[in-house]
Amino acid sequence: MRIIYFDLDCVRKDHLGLYGYNRNTSPNMDHLAQSSVVFENCFVSDAPCLPSRAALFSARPGISNGVISHEFPGCEFRFPGKEGMPNYYPEYTMPMRMLQENDYHTVTFSIFQQRHMAWWFNAGFSEVHNPTRPSAHENASDVNPRVIRWIEKNIADYDDLFLHIHYWDAHTPYHPSDEMIAQVADNPLPDYPDEATIQDHYANFYGPKSARDIMIRRGDQGYKSPHPAMPDQISNREEFKHMLDSYDASIATVDRAIGEIIDALKAADAYEDTVIIISADHGEAIGQMGMYFEHGVAVDGVTNVPLIVHIPGVTDSGTHSEAMVYQYDFMATLLDLLNIHRPERWDAKSFLPALREEDFAGRPFVVYGCGIFSLQRAIRTPDYALVWTYHPGCSPLDERYLFDIQNDPNQTTNIIDTQPDVVQELESAYLKWWQGWCMGPNAVIDPFVPQTPVFEYFPVEEMRQRLRFLGRDDQLADLEVRLAKYRRQKPQAPIAGSLI
Incomplete structure (x- = not known):
C-alpha cells in the first residue's frame, strides 16, 4: 500500500472549505474530502512544530517523549532505547521504523530535522530530502518540483511506500503571490475578531504577537514590517484583513500544491491505490488570548487541527467524524490498517472503525x-x-x-x-x-x-524595550509583577537526569 502524508505548517482547521470556511482557500482539499473521512475533533497533544512532530513520529505525547517546547530542557527527545547501542526498546519503536521493519520504503521531503536539530526525526526514514537550505522555509514552489520528479522516476518501484511531504507556506512571514491573494480576498471576513475586540486588544493587551506587537522581533527596524504581505500591527479590521488575506492566500498556495501532487500521482497511474492523509502540525491563534497569527497559547485554534483520511475503497462515501482523537492516533490506525502489531508503550490508539463507518466513540477528553x-x-x-x-x-x-x-x-x-x-x-x-x-x-x-x-x-528584556518604546509604563509595571510570580526565588538542584 502506498501512503502519502501531507504535513501542513500552521493551517487552521476552520480556514478550510471542507470545515465550513467561506473563503476560497482549499478547492483541492475540499474535493478530496468528498471521498474521505474528515475528523472534526483531531487535536495535537503538544504544540508547536517541534513538540507536535515529536508526538506524531513517536506515537506518544510530550509528557512521555519529553518534547514540550522549543527550548532546553523541554526540547530534549527521550530516545526509545539504549543510546549508542544498535537496538530500540521494542515496546517504544518509532512509527517509521515499524514501517521499515515491515518492508516499507519511507521518504520525507522536509528540512524540519535541520531547522530544529531534531536528529530523531530521521529515525526510520529510508530517504531524507532537504528541498531547501537548512535555515529556509519549505515553500511549495521549492518542494513540489523535487517531489514530482521523485514520483515520476520512483513511485512505480515501490508498492509499499510512506511519503511525507512538508509545506511551510502558511507559516509567517507570509509571501503569497498576487494570484493567490486574489483567490481569497473578495470573500467576506469571519465575524471574529470584530472591530471592538481588535481595538480592545490593541489598547489593553501586550506581549509577543499581540495585535500591537506583530513585529515584536523587528525592534532594529522601528517595529515596522519588512514584508508587504504583513502589516506593522493590527489595530482595526482593515489591517486584520491585510494579514488574513495573506494567511488565507498562503493556505490556498498549499492547497494548489496538493492538487499538483495529486495530478502527478494520476499521471503516474498511482492515484487510485494511494492512501492520502492531510493534517497540520498546529494552527494559529487569531485573537484568542490576545495573540494574532501565532501558535503560542493553548487554545483550539492552535491545537484542533485538520485531519483528512482518504483510503480508496474504504472512505469513498465521504463522511465527517465527531470522535475526539489525537493526531498521533493516526500512527496506530495505519498499523491497524496494514495488520502490523502496535508497540506496547505507544499511547496512540486506532480509529480504524471510524474510517469504516463503524461505531467509534473516540477519547472522552484530550490533554x-x-x-x-x-x-x-x-x-x-x-x-x-x-x-x-x-x-x-x-x-x-x-x-x-x-x-x-x-x-x-x-x-x-x-x-x-x-x-x-x-x-x-x-x-x-x-x-x-x-x-x-x-x-x-x-x-x-x-x-x-x-x-x-x-x-x-521570548527575551524579557526585548519586551521591556518594546514597552518603553511605546511609553507604556503601566504595562511594563504589570509585566514585572507577573514575572515575579514565576521567577525562582532560591537556587534549586536540577531534577535527576533532566538538566544534564
Whole structure:
C-alpha cells in the first residue's frame, strides 16, 4: 500500500472549505474530502512544530517523549532505547521504523530535522530530502518540483511506500503571490475578531504577537514590517484583513500544491491505490488570548487541527467524524490498517472503525499543551476546556481559564469563577491522566516541571524595550509583577537526569 502524508505548517482547521470556511482557500482539499473521512475533533497533544512532530513520529505525547517546547530542557527527545547501542526498546519503536521493519520504503521531503536539530526525526526514514537550505522555509514552489520528479522516476518501484511531504507556506512571514491573494480576498471576513475586540486588544493587551506587537522581533527596524504581505500591527479590521488575506492566500498556495501532487500521482497511474492523509502540525491563534497569527497559547485554534483520511475503497462515501482523537492516533490506525502489531508503550490508539463507518466513540477528553511564547496545558472535553498557565512568558495571561466550547468557540470569556463543579470534574480527570504518566513503575518526569522555572522563549528584556518604546509604563509595571510570580526565588538542584 502506498501512503502519502501531507504535513501542513500552521493551517487552521476552520480556514478550510471542507470545515465550513467561506473563503476560497482549499478547492483541492475540499474535493478530496468528498471521498474521505474528515475528523472534526483531531487535536495535537503538544504544540508547536517541534513538540507536535515529536508526538506524531513517536506515537506518544510530550509528557512521555519529553518534547514540550522549543527550548532546553523541554526540547530534549527521550530516545526509545539504549543510546549508542544498535537496538530500540521494542515496546517504544518509532512509527517509521515499524514501517521499515515491515518492508516499507519511507521518504520525507522536509528540512524540519535541520531547522530544529531534531536528529530523531530521521529515525526510520529510508530517504531524507532537504528541498531547501537548512535555515529556509519549505515553500511549495521549492518542494513540489523535487517531489514530482521523485514520483515520476520512483513511485512505480515501490508498492509499499510512506511519503511525507512538508509545506511551510502558511507559516509567517507570509509571501503569497498576487494570484493567490486574489483567490481569497473578495470573500467576506469571519465575524471574529470584530472591530471592538481588535481595538480592545490593541489598547489593553501586550506581549509577543499581540495585535500591537506583530513585529515584536523587528525592534532594529522601528517595529515596522519588512514584508508587504504583513502589516506593522493590527489595530482595526482593515489591517486584520491585510494579514488574513495573506494567511488565507498562503493556505490556498498549499492547497494548489496538493492538487499538483495529486495530478502527478494520476499521471503516474498511482492515484487510485494511494492512501492520502492531510493534517497540520498546529494552527494559529487569531485573537484568542490576545495573540494574532501565532501558535503560542493553548487554545483550539492552535491545537484542533485538520485531519483528512482518504483510503480508496474504504472512505469513498465521504463522511465527517465527531470522535475526539489525537493526531498521533493516526500512527496506530495505519498499523491497524496494514495488520502490523502496535508497540506496547505507544499511547496512540486506532480509529480504524471510524474510517469504516463503524461505531467509534473516540477519547472522552484530550490533554494538549503549548510551549512557545507561553507555557500552558489544557484538558479539553467536547464541552469545555480548562487551561493552566505554567508560565505566561511576556503576556498578561490568567493563571487558569475555563471556556465553554459549545457557546464560546473562540474562547473569549473566562468562566473559571462561575463553574466550580465543572472545574472540579476536569481537575479530577486531569489528575488521573497525569498520575497515569508520572506515577507507578513506568513513571516519567513531566517535562513541564524542569521547563517552567527557566522558561523564556521570548527575551524579557526585548519586551521591556518594546514597552518603553511605546511609553507604556503601566504595562511594563504589570509585566514585572507577573514575572515575579514565576521567577525562582532560591537556587534549586536540577531534577535527576533532566538538566544534564
